[in-house]
Amino acid sequence: MDRIPILKLGDALLVTIQVDMHDRLAAALEEDLTERIAATGAKGVLIDISSLGIVDSFIGRMLDTVAAVSRMLGADTVVVGMRPAVAITLVELGLELKGVRTALNVERGMALIGRWLEDGDGDERDGPAAGDANDGDGG
Amino acid sequence: MAQNGSGGLAQTVAEHQDEILSEWLALQVSGGALQSGRIKEAELRTQCRTFLDLLRDGLEQGGTDPEAPAFGRAKEVLAEVSRSRGMQGFTPTETAAFVFSLKRPMFNALNRTIEAAAGEGGGAVRAASAATARDTWDVTLLLDQLGLHAMEVFMKAREDIIARQGREISELSTPVVKLWDGVLALPLIGTLDSERTQVVMESLLQTIVDQSAEIAIIDITGVPTVDTLTAQHLLKTVAAARLMGADCIVSGIRPQIAQTMVHLGVELDVTSKATLADAFRVALTRIGRAVVKAPRAEAAAPVAARRR
Known part of the structure; x- marks a missing residue:
């Protein structure tokens, strides 16, 4: 079975989804990513979905879950490169991914993770996405 | 029977066409058709003459059934007139008046046929008045149908304008x-x-x-x-x-x-x-x-x- 590669870049993990996601691939990614975070002690996870043309509710929820699990393991997640059509679909599905940070492209996403790492242990979060909302989605 | 009647009707219209036209125009002008200044008298005259010609042709070939193919050209012209009035911002009443004001000249023309028959003696008068009563009814039905057709086209034209404006508004008002x-x-x-x-x-x-x-x-x-x-x-x-x-x-x-x-x-x-x-x-x-x-x-x- 295909697996999505997870690259380690300093204290961050980089996941670029280049193929259309199906449910088993998504479940495998969730599992792999969790193990890699635990193994490497990464502080940030960047998921690039700029090649994803279709995102259904399952993938949407997977992104949310990955973010929640990563946070439990001490890493923050940023999802980058979401397409306009995908964003509209997710919003219409009611999946606003409140627990996930987002950025326009990989460059900005890495800059965001870099800022977290500079700030220290990754617990501090800047910007308007409040920590309270994140905790609510965790369960 | 109906064929005979409408044949007489077509003949009546053909005989009195000039009188019908001038009476019709005068009625529309006195009704205020030119007051808004959106249409010139010459234009109105052309529209009326064209429609009356086609109506006569329709009566000759298709009787008094407005659905008959012989009325196709007349309805096209009527639709064109109604559409242009919809675009020019005429009221529905003004548009409907174009057709309905034709009734009186038509009835007058029919009456004149009776008057003409009166000179010929009793039997002819009775026959002519019977035919006129029937023709009057036919003309009423025909013009009502055409009037409704005109209104339909008119409303359609207005709805198209509204829909187009709606589209323009939604495009105009969302600049980034x-x-x-x-x-x-x-x-x-x-x-x-x-x-x-x-x-x-x-x-x-x-x-x-x-x-x-x-x-x-x-x-x-x-x-x-x-x-x-x-x-x-x-x-x-x-x-x-x-x-x-x-x-x-x-x-x-x-x-x-x-x-x-x-x-x-x-x-x-x-x-x-x-x-x-x-x-x-x-x-x-x-x-x-x-x-x-x-x-x-x-x-x-x-x-x-x-x-x-």
Whole structure:
């Protein structure tokens, strides 16, 4: 079975989804990513979905879950490169991914993770996405 | 029977065509058809003459059934007249009067046939008046049908105008403006329904991608009322922009609207400011820019421009 590669870049993990996601691939990614975070002690996870043309509710929820699990393991997640059509679909599905940070492209996403790492242990979060909302989605 | 009757009708119309035309025109003019100045008398005369010619042809070939193919040309001309009146802004009454004012001249023409028969003696009068009664009924039915047809085309033309304007409004009123590198503004004007939200959302998200914007300011100064539905649409747009990695600032919330929203229990989970200027200031701070006062001296102006 295909697996999505997870690259380690300093204290961050980089996941670029280049193929259309199906449910088993998504479940495998969730599992792999969790193990890699635990193994490497990464502080940030960047998921690039700029090649994803279709995102259904399952993938949407997977992104949310990955973010929640990563946070439990001490890493923050940023999802980058979401397409306009995908964003509209997710919003219409009611999946606003409140627990996930987002950025326009990989460059900005890495800059965001870099800022977290500079700030220290990754617990501090800047910007308007409040920590309270994140905790609510965790369960 | 009907064929005979309509044959007589066609003949009557053909015989009295000039009188019918001038009487019809006079009726329309006295009814105020030219008062608005939207149509010239010559134009009206041409329209009337063309229609009357075609109506006569229709009567000769197709009897009094307005659905008959012989009336096709007459109906086309009528549709054209009605459509142009719809475009020119005539009222429905004025448009309907075009057909219905033809009734009186037609009835007068029929009466004149009886008068002509009266000279010939008793039997002819009885036959002519019987035929006239029948013809009157036929003409009424025919003109009513044509009048309805005219109204239908008229309403259709008006509806087309309304639909086109609706499309134009939704295109016109959703511009996405670039305020600074990475800062977009979306001045919303008019009521936000789901269809417009879709258009707004799509154009905003596309512009965010095109300009790699970090911050989008949604200005709702021009939105008259914000109810729960509008707020929901607004929040959807904000959420979609956030998913793309851009922050949204909502500005231009008027005091009454702010009150309404709080009363309705709508919480905008975003940074919101009272004016676009405030929102722009916040946006500049977030991208690490500041507006400073430039030295006023003319000589220093180019230097200052370059330094910035």
